[in-house]
Amino acid sequence: xxxxxxxxxxxxxxxxxxxxxxxxxxxxxxxxxxxxxxxxxxxxxxxxxxxxxxxxxxxxxxxxxxxxxxxxxxxxxxxxxxxxxxxxxxxxxxx
Numbered sequence: 735x736x737x738x739x740x741x742x743x744x745x746x747x748x749x750x751x752x753x754x755x756x757x758x759x760x761x762x763x764x765x766x767x768x769x770x771x772x773x774x775x776x777x778x779x780x781x782x783x784x785x786x787x788x789x790x791x792x793x794x795x796x797x798x799x800x801x802x803x804x805x806x807x808x809x810x811x812x813x814x815x816x817x818x819x820x821x822x823x824x825x826x827x828x829x
Contacts, residue, residue, distance in 0.1 A: 745815070745818075778803070
């Protein structure tokens with residue numbers, strides 16, 4: 735199962751770095767200049783810097799894993815971006 739969303743921000747490079755470095759203390763992470771992959775026990779998240787934002791793609795073996803992976807990313811990204819007061823995440827299934 736897969737889903738995707740975009741987090742609109744001018745600080746996408748900073749958030750990519752923060753998220754990947756934070757998660758690297760607990761899970762397997764690959765970080766490049768414009769993208770990062772975090773492999774959690776519940777699923778995988780790929781974060782990619784795009785113009786004016788951060789594209790987020792999550793995948794998991796089942797609905798529970800997908801829900802949990804989305805929640806981990808949302809929770810941490812909202813903590814790092816607390817000054818921005820972003821709108822709710824709008825996840826779309828990937829078919």
